[in-house]
Amino acid sequence: MRVVDVPVDKIYVPAAKRKGLDEDKVTALAEDILENGLQRPIYVRLGKDRYVLQEGLHRLEAMKLLGSDLIEGHIVQAKKA
Helix, strand or coil, X not given: CCEEEEEHHHEECCHHHHCCCCHHHHHXXXXXXXXXXXXXXXXXXXXXXXXXXXXXXXXXXXXXXXXXXXXXXXXXXXXXX
């Protein structure tokens, strides 16, 4: 799977995913990213004119906190129902 740079402002986070956000974890992760870089890309799928977050909410929020415009991500296929 190829890693691509995904624009942070083009990523939509579904409400159900946002409920699990832990601000303390975001802060700690942001500090770790500053010291060691982003270790694991997030997972997104292509939506209509945007990306939809599948995995990596805390990594995404940490990168936002650090002021990053881009985040490394894997683009995955949407699950078929």
